[in-house]
Amino acid sequence: MSLPQFKLLRPRTLDEAVSLMAKHNDRVTAHAVRIVAGGTDLIPSMRQKLFEPGYVLDLRHIAELNGIRQQGSEVQIGALTSLTTIEHSDLLRRRYPVLTEAAATVASPLLRNMGTIGGNICLDTRCLWYNQSLTWRKGCGFCIKKDGNLCHVAPGGTKCWAAFSGDTPPALLCLNAEIEIASASGLRRMPLRDFYTNDGIAYRNLQPSEIVTRVFLPESSADYRGVYRKLRVRGSIDYPLAGVAVVMKRSNGNIADARVAITAVNPAPFLVKGASELLAGKAIDEILAEAVGNLAAKTAKPLTTSALTPEYRREMIRVFTKRAILQAASEQN
Numbered sequence: 001m002s003l004p005q006f007k008l009l010r011p012r013t014l015d016e017a018v019s020l021m022a023k024h025n026d027r028v029t030a031h032a033v034r035i036v037a038g039g040t041d042l043i044p045s046m047r048q049k050l051f052e053p054g055y056v057l058d059l060r061h062i063a064e065l066n067g068i069r070q071q072g073s074e075v076q077i078g079a080l081t082s083l084t085t086i087e088h089s090d091l092l093r094r095r096y097p098v099l100t101e102a103a104a105t106v107a108s109p110l111l112r113n114m115g116t117i118g119g120n121i122c123l124d125t126r127c128l129w130y131n132q133s134l135t136w137r138k139g140c141g142f143c144i145k146k147d148g149n150l151c152h153v154a155p156g157g158t159k160c161w162a163a164f165s166g167d168t169p170p171a172l173l174c175l176n177a178e179i180e181i182a183s184a185s186g187l188r189r190m191p192l193r194d195f196y197t198n199d200g201i202a203y204r205n206l207q208p209s210e211i212v213t214r215v216f217l218p219e220s221s222a223d224y225r226g227v228y229r230k231l232r233v234r235g236s237i238d239y240p241l242a243g244v245a246v247v248m249k250r251s252n253g254n255i256a257d258a259r260v261a262i263t264a265v266n267p268a269p270f271l272v273k274g275a276s277e278l279l280a281g282k283a284i285d286e287i288l289a290e291a292v293g294n295l296a297a298k299t300a301k302p303l304t305t306s307a308l309t310p311e312y313r314r315e316m317i318r319v320f321t322k323r324a325i326l327q328a329a330s331e332q333n
């Protein structure tokens with residue numbers, strides 16, 4: 001499958017990047033420019049003609065967007081930082097282990113060398129009926145997400161249920177991470193939990209001319225024990241079909257604070273509502289871990305967007321949550 005024709009833009013600074021985005025991305029031709037970071041998701045999607053932008057803006061020469069640094073009380077991660085760098089960062093492994101664990105499960109070592117944290121956060125949603133070649137999609141009459149007017153997964157509805165399938169966002173949600181977004185009008189910052197919309201098409205709160213530039217991890221989330229569990233078809237290289245992140249801090253044998261987040265079972269990754277309250281102040285046992293697993297399974301609303309059945313993916317959210325909580329509790333100092 002060949003790539004569609006496009007012009008490549010290669011800014012050297014963030015200022016140059018935002019002005020190129022503003023110049024080429026006017027209101028009439030929204031998404032005339034697509035950002036490429038590692039390209040591990042965008043390039044296959046362009047080959048499948050899911051995106052046919054006039055311009056591709058390559059972030060890779062913007063040095064200021066690369067690297068992990070302690071800045072005051074928080075840790076900053078540049079959007080261009082590779083998943084391999086995150087996986088092997090001593091600072092992150094020591095203070096935010098759930099993130100290094102989640103990053104280490106993405107795809108394969110080669111794809112983690114190329115793939116970036118910004119690309120992982122901004123990843124397009126996925127569906128059996130969408131991530132296919134143009135010929136395949138044409139044969140099925142397309143669908144609402146691209147070029148068609150019906151949803152094969154939930155016929156009769158008008159919403160797209162394609163699943164958000166990134167591995168690091170649930171870990172980042174558990175860590176109360178924030179992101180920085182740049183545009184020609186300046187910088188804005190938002191909690192990652194406000195970035196996702198739970199709509200399979202307009203899945204993120206990002207204007208066409210905006211660029212995600214940094215991720216911030218607060219000191220208040222440091223030193224939590226973390227566990228990430230993921231279901232995939234091929235253990236060596238695959239997107240999650242269900243994923244659970246858990247962070248936990250204990251005090252005097254009880255849970256002082258804990259958070260649980262899930263991915264790949266809804267159009268957005270979610271913090272599981274009520275999980276922190278259920279766990280706070282308690283000692284972990286099988287019954288409590290099971291109750292949180294049930295809560296996570298209720299939050300999961302998978303549909304037939306992947307090769308595995310929705311029932312199985314939902315059940316694995318329950319099982320993984322229970323196991324992750326028991327493991328996080330057993331590994332506390």
Ligand SMILES: Cc1cc2nc3c(=O)[nH]c(=O)nc-3n(C[C@H](O)[C@H](O)[C@H](O)COP(=O)(O)OP(=O)(O)OC[C@H]3O[C@@H](n4cnc5c(N)ncnc54)[C@H](O)[C@@H]3O)c2cc1C
Nearest residue numbers: 037038039040041042107115116118119122166167212238
């Ligand atoms: C075989 C295979 C297996 C994979 N398995 C997994 C997996 O297990 N888990 C997983 O999470 N991912 C998986 N991926 C997807 C991908 O490799 C990762 O998600 C990776 O982190 C994407 O980062 P990237 O830099 O390559 O993104 P790109 O492909 O460059 O971009 C991805 C999307 O984000 C946008 N984007 C990128 N950076 C920014 C930015 N800074 N600001 C705004 N928008 C931006 C792009 O326009 C594009 O829409 C897999 C991919 C393949 C091909």
Ligand code: SF4
Nearest residue numbers: 127143151160161162
């Ligand atoms: S959920 Fe429906 S609209 Fe969305 S990609 Fe799948 S088939 Fe298309």
